[in-house]
Amino acid sequence: MLASITPLGERGRGSNWSVTVMFFLLGSVSAGVLAGATLGLLGKALGIGGMGAEARVWILVVAAIIGVALDLGAFGVKLPGPRRQVNEQWLDVYRGWVYGIGFGFQLGLGIVTIVGSSAIYVAFLAAFLTADPRAAVVIGVTFATLRGSSVLLVARVRRPERLLLLGRRLSHLESAARSMGIVVQVATAVASVLAVMLMS
Secondary structure, three states, X not given: OOOOOOHHHHHHOOOOHHHHHHHHHHHXXXXXXXXXXXXXXXXXXXXXXXXXXXHHHHHHHHHHHHHHHHXXXXXXXXXXXXXXXXXXXXXXXXXXXXXXXXXXXXXXXXXXXXXXXXXXXXXXXXXXXXXXXXXXXXXXXXXHHHHHHHHHHHOOOOOHHHHHHHHHHHHHHHHHHHHHHHHHHHHHHHHHHHHHHHHO
């Protein structure tokens, strides 16, 4: 998908890359608001807040540890989730702002396209465990903004030779992104344990 929404590709389709990206980011952030608010309301409705902060933090710690194990391929278990990408046929049918907002929204939801890291599940579990729609929206928007901003990586692809370089660059970044997901989850677990210790 990233290789499709480049300044070069948008120019070829008669679209403005900046406009497409603006709507892409708007779609992604909107999805983060929706997912965060929904999870926070669900947590509140189910009385998760009554569990106590310490219990909720320990649930998040365990989830982050399980997530790291899954990302490392422990026990030969694959990370659950859909294997679909966004529908690239939209590029030939709709205007840039339409597929921009549509692709961004799907990416911001996190779990309707390929799930490459369990950090997605951990982030949404954290939103649910807040049992507070406002706090959960902050988590959802942060997640969706970080995920959606990946489209900015292609900002310099304005010539065909840059597109070839992009392919190589993305394959190198894939392993770095996986490692970053693991680091974030380990940091989440450590920060959560420290928070529990300070609460005690």
